[in-house]
Amino acid sequence: MAFSDQLLEAGADVWAAQKDHSFVRELAAGTLDEDAFQHWVKQDYRYLLDYARVFSIAGTKARDEATMTHLLGVAHEVLDHEMDLHRDFAADYGISPEELEAVEKAPTCHAYTNFLVRTAYEGSIAEIAAALYPCMQGYLDVAEHMADLTEEDHRYTPFIELYTGEEFREATAWCRTFVDDCGERYPGEHDAMREAFLTSAKLEYRFWEMAYTREDWGL
Numbered sequence: 001m002a003f004s005d006q007l008l009e010a011g012a013d014v015w016a017a018q019k020d021h022s023f024v025r026e027l028a029a030g031t032l033d034e035d036a037f038q039h040w041v042k043q044d045y046r047y048l049l050d051y052a053r054v055f056s057i058a059g060t061k062a063r064d065e066a067t068m069t070h071l072l073g074v075a076h077e078v079l080d081h082e083m084d085l086h087r088d089f090a091a092d093y094g095i096s097p098e099e100l101e102a103v104e105k106a107p108t109c110h111a112y113t114n115f116l117v118r119t120a121y122e123g124s125i126a127e128i129a130a131a132l133y134p135c136m137q138g139y140l141d142v143a144e145h146m147a148d149l150t151e152e153d154h155r156y157t158p159f160i161e162l163y164t165g166e167e168f169r170e171a172t173a174w175c176r177t178f179v180d181d182c183g184e185r186y187p188g189e190h191d192a193m194r195e196a197f198l199t200s201a202k203l204e205y206r207f208w209e210m211a212y213t214r215e216d217w218g219l
Helices: 003-010 012-019 022-029 034-061 065-092 097-102 107-122 125-149 157-164 166-185 187-212
Strands: none
Touching: 003 012, 003 125, 003 166, 003 187, 012 125, 012 187, 022 034, 022 125, 022 157, 022 187, 034 065, 034 097, 034 107, 034 125, 034 187, 065 097, 065 157, 065 166, 107 125, 107 187, 125 157, 125 166, 125 187, 157 166, 166 187
C-alpha cells in the first residue's frame, strides 16, 4: 500500500466527519447560508497567503532540482495567479478585494496556518509534504462527495466544479506522489508524517466548522 493510502486510512474517521459536516451537505444542496460561505471565502483567502509561504519554505528544503522547482513554482502560482482567481471568485459572491484584505483570521484559521508555517520552518521535507496533503486530497474527496450529492446546478456549483476540475486533480496527484516519494525515501519519518497529516486533517474539519459557525474571537 502506498504511504499516501496509509495516511488516508489513518484519517478515515476525519474524512467521514468532513463529508458529513453540515457545511458540506448544505453546500452540496445549495441551501448553505450565504454568510457561512462568505466566511469560508474570506478565511480561505487568508489561508492561501500562508499556504504559498509554506511551499516557498518547502522549496528551500528540497534536495533535488525537480522538487525544488515544483514547490517554488506552486508558491509563485498561488501568489501570481490563484490569489487573483480567489478575488474574482469572492466578487461573484459579493465580497470586494478591500474586504478580503481587511479580514482578520478566525481562531481556527490562525491555528491551522500557524501549524503549517511552524511545520515548514521546523519540520523535515517529509513532514511538510504530509501536512499539506489533507488540504489537497481532502478538498478533492469532499468536492467529489458534494458532486455526488448535488441534484442540480445552484449558486455554489462553481465551488464544486473548482475542486473537481482537472487542474486541481493534477495538483492533488502531484502532492500524493510527493508524499509517497517522501515516505519511500525517509522511512524513519513515517510516525512524524502521520502525526502531521492527522493534525492538518483535523484542522481541515475544524475549518468547515469555523465557516459554518462564523467563528470569530468574540471580542
